[in-house]
Amino acid sequence: AQSVAQPEDQVNVAEGNPLTVKCTYSVSGNPYLFWYVQYPNRGLQFLLKYITGDNLVKGSYGFEAEFNKSQTSFHLKKPSALVSDSALYFCAVRDDQAGTALIFGKGTTLSVSS
């Protein structure tokens, strides 16, 4: 069965500094990896995904993520954080075999201070 770990409950960064939100995963086959963001009292919004190809994927709002197969990680990054990036971030994984569910991590709260 697949699983996702987000080791940090909260990440604090100053505006303008780079940010990293960590994610590691476990699957039986090959992973499809996703990042979502949730603002208060809202549903989840898709940010980016890794399916195959380049290990560095770029997504919405200037976010990017790096797939590392040997470390089974898919960390979310942004070169320069904005206060408006403050939100709850979820990493998700699905095994590439048909019929598998999309499984989420527990989420990491990102707080960007001005």
Added chain:
Amino acid sequence: NAGVMQNPRHLVRRRGQEARLRCSPMKGHSHVYWYRQLPEEGLKFMVYLQKENIIDESGMPKERFSAEFPKEGPSILRIQQVVRGDSAAYFCASSPQGQENTEAFFGQGTRLTVV
């Protein structure tokens, strides 16, 4: 193309009553996921359905909870004899059939409060 529609947005039930949560997937999507979100537990997978079939219900509690996705109409998550611990936000997501590499699209959620 309307997004994933969930209703009601807020639902209040007394202990022992039934709660019915509805989810209409995006047009053309035949796969639906239900998740429960609690403040300390993150987003917990409950059930994965396609039209008239349950594909994976490994996250569903063994009692009082059921889900369906009929050939016509929305997907329904039903909670019988609700208890205070069922209070949570319930999210539905949908994706196209046979496209495991495609992201799922989420609804705004139903916030269930059991009093």
